[in-house]
Amino acid sequence: MVEDASTLERPRDDGFAGVKLSGDVFGALINLSGRRRFTSQRVVLYAVLASMGHEGAAGTARETLAQFREAHLTLVEGKGGLPGVFCAQLRDAYFGVLQGDRVIRDFIALAEATLDAIVGEGRGAPALLDELVRSATALLSVLNGLTLVYEEQSKRHAQLQKRQLQVMMGDIKTIAKQARMVAFNAQIVAARAGQAGKEFSVVASSMTLITGEIDDLVHEALNGALAA
Numbered sequence: 001m002v003e004d005a006s007t008l009e010r011p012r013d014d015g016f017a018g019v020k021l022s023g024d025v026f027g028a029l030i031n032l033s034g035r036r037r038f039t040s041q042r043v044v045l046y047a048v049l050a051s052m053g054h055e056g057a058a059g060t061a062r063e064t065l066a067q068f069r070e071a072h073l074t075l076v077e078g079k080g081g082l083p084g085v086f087c088a089q090l091r092d093a094y095f096g097v098l099q100g101d102r103v104i105r106d107f108i109a110l111a112e113a114t115l116d117a118i119v120g121e122g123r124g125a126p127a128l129l130d131e132l133v134r135s136a137t138a139l140l141s142v143l144n145g146l147t148l149v150y151e152e153q154s155k156r157h158a159q160l161q162k163r164q165l166q167v168m169m170g171d172i173k174t175i176a177k178q179a180r181m182v183a184f185n186a187q188i189v190a191a192r193a194g195q196a197g198k199e200f201s202v203v204a205s206s207m208t209l210i211t212g213e214i215d216d217l218v219h220e221a222l223n224g225a226l227a228a
Contacts, residue, residue, distance in 0.1 A: 021083065023161075026154035028082060032071050033147040036104075037140060039068040043111050044136045050118050051129050058119050065111050072104050075146075093149045103142045107135055172214065180211040 078084025
């Protein structure tokens with residue numbers, strides 16, 4: 001029995017029922033995860049610029065932080081056709097060893113506090129900004145790790161899809177072989193029937209041609225799957 005490539009499931013002991021995935025969905029997940037790396041660094045950059053008095057920098061930092069938060073919530077909880085945390089590997093990355101969710105939420109809270117302090121000209125702004133800058137390196141490492149998990153799951157999905165296609169094509173080839181045998185036997189019966197079996201013979205011959213075409217298509221599909 002082949003694992004369904006459209007459904008990646010967590011191990012049975014965590015109670016996950018499965019979620020439909022596709023190449024397009026994986027592409028969107030990887031892109032969104034990778035975008036968090038860019039937006040997080042942008043938040044830090046504009047926070048620094050805001051502390052130096054650059055006009056509009058604080059507003060840009062807040063807008064970018066909102067984008068960062070929205071991307072994270074989408075990847076964890078799911079939104080707009082994206083599944084959220086859909087496998088054990090991601091659950092471990094977000095809530096287990098890597099503690100991705102905690103690190104990201106801590107960064108968001110720190111960035112908000114830093115921007116509030118900068119805009120309000122609070123005394124704690126320099127210390128908060130220094131902490132925000134230092135946290136960026138650790139955050140980037142976590143974000144890189146999370147994106148890597150999405151990429152690994154995408155490769156696994158592609159491999160499962162290939163295996164599923166190979167088995168399905170094998171089943172079709174078996175059915176075509178059986179149909180060809182039936183058509184061959186039908187031609188023998190039609191030949192024995194003489195004149196009365198001529199029309200039946202034409203149908204049997206057509207069936208033989210069709211199964212031959214199916215064999216060619218299956219062979220082409222299998223070669224394509226193996227080459228992918």
